[in-house]
Amino acid sequence: MSxxxxxxxxxxxxxxxSKVSLHEADANESHGYTKDTAAKPTLDDLARLTSLQERLFxxxxxxxxxxxxxxxxxxxxxxxxxxxxxxxxxxxWIAGFGVPTAVESAHDYLxxxxxxxxxxxxxxxxxxxxxESVLVVRVHDLVPEAQWRPRFAQINAFEELLAxxxxxxxxxxxxxDRDEQRQRLQARxxxxxxxxKFKMGDxxxxxxWDDYTAAYEDVLSRCSTxxxxxxxxxxxxxxxxxxxxxxxxxxxxxxxxxxxxxVELPPNLVIA
Ligand code: AMP
Ligand code: MG
Numbered sequence: 004m005s006x007x008x009x010x011x012x013x014x015x016x017x018x019x020x021s022k023v024s025l026h027e028a029d030a031n032e033s034h035g036y037t038k039d040t041a042a043k044p045t046l047d048d049l050a051r052l053t054s055l056q057e058r059l060f061x062x063x064x065x066x067x068x069x070x071x072x073x074x075x076x077x078x079x080x081x082x083x084x085x086x087x088x089x090x091x092x093x094x095x096w097i098a099g100f101g102v103p104t105a106v107e108s109a110h111d112y113l114x115x116x117x118x119x120x121x122x123x124x125x126x127x128x129x130x131x132x133x134x135e136s137v138l139v140v141r142v143h144d145l146v147p148e149a150q151w152r153p154r155f156a157q158i159n160a161f162e163e164l165l166a167x168x169x170x171x172x173x174x175x176x177x178x179x180d181r182d183e184q185r186q187r188l189q190a191r192x193x194x195x196x197x198x199x200k201f202k203m204g205d206x207x208x209x210x211x212w213d214d215y216t217a218a219y220e221d222v223l224s225r226c227s228t229x230x231x232x233x234x235x236x237x238x239x240x241x242x243x244x245x246x247x248x249x250x251x252x253x254x255x256x257x258x259x260x261x262x263x264x265x266v267e268l269p270p271n272l273v274i275a
Contacts, residue, residue: 012251015234017227023220023235030180032237041246048249049089055253058261059124060094065259066121066170069128069252072138072222073177074215075205076187078238079130082177085245086252090126099130112136112154113161120165133158134222142214155225166230173255174231175248176223177238181212 014034017023033041059065071079083097098119107115113133121127137154140146162172179187188205191197208215227233234251238244 017233023223030239033243045246051253052089055256063124067126070174077177095126162231172231
């Protein structure tokens with residue numbers, strides 16, 4: 004944040020019980036910033052994150068859970084590369100959730116999720132999450148509606164439990180539009196060094212753009228709570244995405260006021 008810019012958290016948060024329409028949310032929005040004016044605050048926020056995380060880790064009091072969701076190519080991996088560059092890998096890790104294994108599928112959908120939630124002093128970033136159980140699962144009819152529909156309330160209750168037990172939960176939806184996805188997929192296809200990221204299956208998913216949009220709108224409208232708010236981050240511009248996520252995360256950590264623990268030591272000690 005700077006004097007002429009409001010907190011992005013206030014701009015991007017989904018107010019509990021509000022109805023989200025992604026067609027009305029401009030994925031190019033940059034809230035008055037340009038790439039140039041965003042550069043310094045972005046670096047400042049990363050520095051702020053570095054210092055906050057060190058105190059958080061030393062203090063061992065607060066678990067932090069960051070959830071990243073977004074359609075294919077929305078920038079989840081890029082966000083991790085950028086934001087995590089500010090964090091000490093000690094005390095911070097990524098949990099990626101792909102297609103459930105046989106063992107995971109034999110359990111309820113929160114089983115593998117709960118196993119990866121952060122402990123005191125840790126920051127865990129979910130690259131995809133329990134929300135896939137009301138996104139890909141819904142779009143592909145992997146379970147009947149009678150089973151996925153109650154999951155919105157179950158997820159809210161699960162997150163409320165984590166929050167009540169002390170976890171800070173910050174959920175980012177990376178919002179790109181359909182044309183941006185087309186360009187990013189094309190760029191992956193055209194660049195041999197990006198082929199490893201190019202999945203033919205992503206083209207099939209792209210055909211279901213409208214279904215995913217509807218599913219995401221439900222997630223954002225039903226599961227943004229005081230305990231665990233969603234932030235809709237305009238993500239066509241990677242520099243704005245990085246600015247917004249860095250700032251919001253740093254603000255949320257700062258609100259916890261993490262402090263180095265005060266340790267009682269004998270006075271006038273001279274180490275021989
Ligand atoms: P990626 O994030 O590109 O590595 O892809 C992970 C894949 O796992 C995506 O296609 C997700 O849709 C899929 N996935 C994640 N969670 C689930 C789930 N609960 N059920 C089915 N597929 C999932
Ligand atoms: Mg993918």
